[in-house]
Amino acid sequence: MTELAKSFEPQAIEARWALKWNEPGAFAPTLDPAKPSFSIQLPPPNVTGTLHMGHGFNHTIMDALTRYHRMSGFNTLWLPGTDHAGIATQIVVERQLQDEGLSRHDIGRAKFIERVWDWKAHSGNVITSQMRRMGDTVDWSREYFTMDATQSAVVNETFVRLYEEGLIYRKKRLVSWDPVLRSAVSDLEVESEEEDGFLWHIRYPLADGSGSLVVATTRPETMLGDTAVMVHPDDERYTAFIGKQVTLPLCNRTIPVIADAYVDREFGTGVVKVTPAHDANDYAVGQRHHLPIIGVLALDATINDNAPEAYRGLDRFVARKQVVADLDALGLLVETKKHKLMVPRCARTGQVVEPMLTDQWFMAMTQPGRDGESIAGRAIHAVENGDVRFVPPQWVSTWNHWMGNIQDWCISRQLWWGHQIPAWYGTGGEIFVGRDEAEARAKAVAAGYTGTLRRDEDVLDTWYSAAQFPFSTLGWPAKTIEQDLFLPSTVLVTGFDIIFFWVARMIMMTLHFTGQVPFRSVYIHGLVHDAQGKKMSKSEGNVIDPVDLIEGVDLDTLIKKSTTGLRRPETAPKVAARVKKEFPEGMPAYGADALRFTMASYASLGRNINFDTKRCEGYRNFCNKLWNATKFVLMNCEGQDCGVKEHTKAECAPGGPFHGYMQFSPADKWISSELQRVEDAVAHGFADYRLDNVANAIYGFVWDEYCDWYIEIAKVQLQTGTEGQQRATRHTLIRTLETVLRLMHPIMPFITAELWESVAPVAGRHIEGGSIVTAPYPKAQLERIDADAVAWVAKLKTVVGTSRTLRSEMNLSPAARVPLCVVGDDAFIAQAEPLLTALAKVSELRRLDSDAAFADATRSAAVAVAGDSRLAWLVEIDVAAETERLNKEIARLQVEIAKAAGKLANESFVARAPAAVVAQENQRVADFTATVARLQDQLARLASSP
Template identity: 55%
Template sequence: MDKSFDPSQFEGKWYAHWEQSGCFTPSGKGPAYTIMLPPPNVTGTLHMGHAFQHTLQDALIRYHRMNGYDTHWQMGTDHAGIATEMVVNRNLALAGQGESRDSLGREKFIEKVWEWKQQSGDTITRQMRRMGTSGDWTQQRFTMDEGMSEAVIETFVRLHAEGLIYRGQRLVNWDPVLQTAISDLEVVSEEENGFLWSIAYPLGDGSGALTVATTRPETLLGDTAVMVHPDDERYAHLVGKTVKLPLTGREIPIIADDYVDREFGTGVVKVTPAHDFNDYAVGQRHNLPLINILTPDARLNEAVPEKYRGLDVKTARKAVLADLTEGGLLVEEKPHKLQVPRGDRTGQVIEPYLTNQWFVKMDTLAKRGLELVENGSVRFVPENWINTYRHWMENIQDWCISRQLWWGHRIPAWYDDAGNIFVGRSEAAVRAAHGLAADVALTRDSDVLETWFSSALWSHSTLGWPNEKDMAERGFEKRLPTSVLVTGFDIIFFWVARMIMMTDHFMPKEWPDAKRVPFKDVYITGLVRDKDGQKMSKSKGNILDPIDIIDGISLEALTEKRTQGLMQPQMAEKIRKATQKEFADGIPAFGTDALRFTFASLATHGRDIKFDLNRCEGYKNFCNKLWNAARFVLMHCEDFQAQGASPARSEAERWLLAELASTCAEVERQFADYRFDLASAALYEFAWNTYCDWFVEFAKPVLAGDDRAAADSMRHTLLQALEALLRLLHPITPFITEEIWHAVAPKLGLSGGSISLQAYPQAADFGTPDAAACANIEWLKAVVTALRSIRSQMGIAPGKAVPLLWRSSGAEDRARLAALDASLRFLARLDSIDRLEGEAPASATALVGELQVFIPLAGLIDLDAEKARLAKELKRIETEIGKCRGKLASDTFVANAPAAVVEQERQRLADWQAQQAALAAQLQKLA
């Protein structure tokens, strides 16, 4: 092993070895353990959320592989319809050859997309390999490959035949730039400054007017009613009458609906069913007409008065407000905070838009999907997420599945000249099924299915469904349901729920519920945020790239990456300064294992993950400590070859093996409960404290002693425990454990191509714990810890040998002092151990059970000088405590200072008081 720990020297080597030697392919032996990777976008790069979730999935796969399971981690990517079209469009524009999506036409544009996919579409999978992803790359799937396309078409055709897919006119989220419907997940609503306008709507009989408040005055051109609450006495007499819709000459009814909030504004609201989702629901209840006033690019259309036609929304708003003012109908304009929905890719305001789309009827599917979770066929971890799932399923709307794009699964529907719709697996199948002659012109629907449609089939389509030959080859019946889905809470509805519904719907009806689901468990992770709990985003300039954490990055490169593409110079400068302040020297290289251990330690069952690079630093130090401990062991075993365990192991060795067995049991429990944080904590505690700190110290005097048998026994135990520890750590830190294992395993007569194919340690591997030995060693640790604490408090140099006096009425203490004399002298740096008779001299003392220990201070420190120093320090601390108490006693300070500042002052007081108590106790010892 190299003297210094440098992960860059071996990470690439071992990943290539794993992949090329087939370590990741299913063994075909043992029970199935299967995870389906949530397919990342083919356009994407690895972000912190990916790295976090992939680490947890990989840990589960490696853990179960080592436990004898037939593991299969399904790799794959999503075709990402909108994102991919945008990337290829941008590349065409940058090429400067005058080509565009529209100039190429559908067929040639799709060819360009496939070309891009072949050349650049595997960026994220290369980065996943850097994270140690042990998936079976030989069975990688893409949501647009041939087998997946077959599954998509089969699903659509069957659902349509069952009446569960239909085409109809409904309100959807519409992006005017992309000119396509988009999902709720692609809409980002943020609070923005706007205005609330109050407008007079004259009553139809001329007896007065109703005042209506709106944030979008231009949409009044599409109003089809005004609405009041049915219990609002102010307006009860007007229900059923009409108002004259300003600027249009139309009269619209006054209706009553309990959707109205009587306390908002005047208690009267406008109803625009074609341009507001809530109004659409009202319109359906009251059978109101739907008037769409927008074109696909968000300009006003032929449904509005001629003077407004062709205007974009912003210009139309100004024109409408000017005309309302001129007509004396604008009552009030006041500033107002409002939630503005924008497309996550274009930044354009998203319009609720009335258009013909394809939908899946969700009521019966959702009822069944909820039943499968309620009856335990699918389990949520943590279990409280079932409440979110239940809420969504009980309030579900029909699912809009069509998109106005070219890249994607084209909808298998054809139209004749009369507008009749024919759905089938191909045009030939349609003609055959409906008896359509070759001279009957058919035009295929130009829309594609949204990517969530193909993703909903991911668990069963990747296993070959509906092709029976592919299903048999991929182990369909063995691997479905899969073992666990690891995903974020933000897509429980968009993906998790839809997979449950779709898999269940297409499995054989005779199968039991527990067999009809896509996965047994759904482990919901939190979202990775920055160290302050803020969402990572380009606009905040707080994004971290996992590859930069692994390899390191200079300040200049990091700053450039964070500010690249920002259109606002002020924002870029703000981010530049913040980055320079936080990362003055850039980000150092931490290596993959340190990053993975950090992720595992943060994987609590909470909603948010606060990622702090300081944690990475700590786990890099952990890797370094493990490396150095391994080098220590190997240096002392250079000419040693284990021939089997010693029949006379020391108490320290027996204690270590008991601790190792306990750690195995604890890690097994925590993996079963998806508590990666607690599993990693148990591994850290054993590796750092039990093995590297205590046991290595126990071993040093034995290895340096004259008793060859004892030394060889210690060597064997050092190697045995280290090798087992490497296997325990491997699922979380695969690279360093593989590297060290190949140096340690031969010493124990072990062989094999990879640690990843070795058996995972079990508690029973290390025999029955010796309770007496464990009690004795824990006693020794407590005494040594107490003595080291005295040294630290009194400023005694760690290497200086000191005398120890002791007093105890317990026979057990006396026996342990005699039996563990050599270990105690070595670990506590003692030059003598004597029983105290009579009064103790000036000493620092500690109590361990019934044992009282004394370190005489004469000759170690200048007692008078130390007393004076402590008294002076106590006086200073008393002054600081007085200042804190004075501030906190001030009503003005507590009432006016920010809450965080007040809390900080309270914490300062508590810290000063803790220091005061510790120094007072130290001074008492000297007295």
């Protein structure tokens, strides 16, 4: 047992427990086939990254679920790892080389890869240390990195198998191309933003000299690769032109006029150019009409040799200006209009993406596989059949729409950092795919090829390896007990922004290679925004580092963090001013528990979160409340007989040696009953992935019921009760607190672990190893709810609350002890007298046995009605003010009577409402009417008072 510090200081507590929880094997799962299993896959953060608020939110949910199931007796595995993040990591290291005046090509591939590994060793594990700071209970002994040898071996294995099945192929196709990275990028990594641009109207002369067509385009530089102009077949303006030839300006060649329903007749002039090599829609049109494909952009987005000599080597945007100028000089530029357009940019580099025709590797999504069903089709059916469920379920429609329109997946990237594609080429373009070079060479020899082999230089899309984590991290392709216990995993917790990056890929790949779904549920949570509802972004300067909230940060550092990486540097003074206004003394240290509880309280299904640090402040106060309550309980229970030794029923029966050993009051039974209710609410919250309900239920019970009511009641019972009553009070205090700590632990692990060390022994709770981490999670026993005790305390609260309200209305000091006169429900008042005297600050409680006696005693007093009782503070009052108060209360009650009576007069309501609801409305009318009568009687007495 450790002595509690005088005040709650989270930093010292969290440092101690974080050190203990980082011990090897601290959170290794049990592997008992007889037990239920819970597993969860950490969305592996980029090795380049640091925790942001989205991580803080996501990790709070995952760790709470993990701790809950571990305490509930499950084989529990939270599997951690980090992703090599091909594009992001390569950018980081290339920028380091640029600072040295070098490029990756200057040092070569092997040396570049060495540099990346060096960087990863020294700087790439920041996020895992931050996870430890948050209190994440992952099994660190199983931590993986996606470029580890075991992960790489699985990547090669799946690639070879898919290739041999005909589901991976290489083909020249149009892909999204980043000209700075000089690599294909996923369409999912392309973000289209509305920007200011222009719409140019360009005259294309008819080759026969009979006129011209005016084409509208937002990218005039690509006209150098036009192979047709296009009109809608039903556009009467241009029907006569279909089939004719036009002369392509600047290029001295003719191209046909074609008709296709793709054309939007309302856009521009209704005539559009067709450049199959540089537009995805044009590419599709070109395939339908068998048009030639002429690419005029090199891989660095300069104009290549397929264009006229005057433009070769120019950057695409320089060429645009030159093309427009030349068209103007030739009299072919009809008009230039300002135009809002959607510009596709790579989310990683911010560069404008170009559709580019290149040789790439693809995975077939809709091609029938070995069992006749496609990879995508099998995943669609898994969701349809309920093998995988989305929480909340509205995401299913989004899933179905995307999966129903899925295209083959471009899995190759023209990078150096990543899993190099296990394919080798012969001198004639032959392709040999193998798990390693020896296998590829053996396949080449078997095919009759004995020449040299060259390995493909491309690497795989980062999401290709990420798609395999559900089985690659559990020992596949070998059969392991981990696969038996933890595949499928229980739930994947993620934001909606990576449903198709990762969730879909995992379902497809895991089903294909194991025949099982990767997880049973996908819990989609909202994204974390700032307090004003704006998306958090470094470029906007509104990012909050969760570790800053935990540990605190001075104002200068906070300003520096907020103004670094702004999209518009000129906004730095404005950002700095906002930070100074919000945090004039810097960011306070709230501690991990307060942050986690804040995140849990926000975790309603699917909603975006407007994060407000004031919530952290409130939950830091909650930690203080719990700390001080624990100190009070220990002060009254340590070294005392708390009745924690179990006795038999016979021993406690009348005549037994322990008869009367513990005499539980209605309040003791009430708090125990309320504890069962909150345990039940918490269990439902975890089952439904509603951590907000879990947090709210715990907060309401601990703050309002246990601390504000029961502890105050316990103080009285400890002072005035018999030995048996005092023992029962101590028993209830310590047992309830110990249970609450276990109940709270999944969300607030540090403070509960610290307090439980001191509380558990006093409560008679002894766990091998002495840690709350493996203590059993509380389970509700609803049969223990004592309805009579609950009703008794509800009546107590009503009387005390009414007396306090009346005191306030009379402007009496909350601390002043004043005589209180009470009539009605005498048995209850007599039993509750010690509590009423203490809680209501009563100097003398006068219980009267008749309304007449009460009327005489309180003729000039302010009277309030509390259920079946009436009470009055025996002090001089302002008769006029009390008359006004009573009239207002009567008016309020008459409004309530009218509302209820209106419902009852509505035949439709009476016919359709449940009988219990109708009965409730009738009771409301009766109760309010009786109260009005008593208040009117009091008015009459006031009027007749001298």
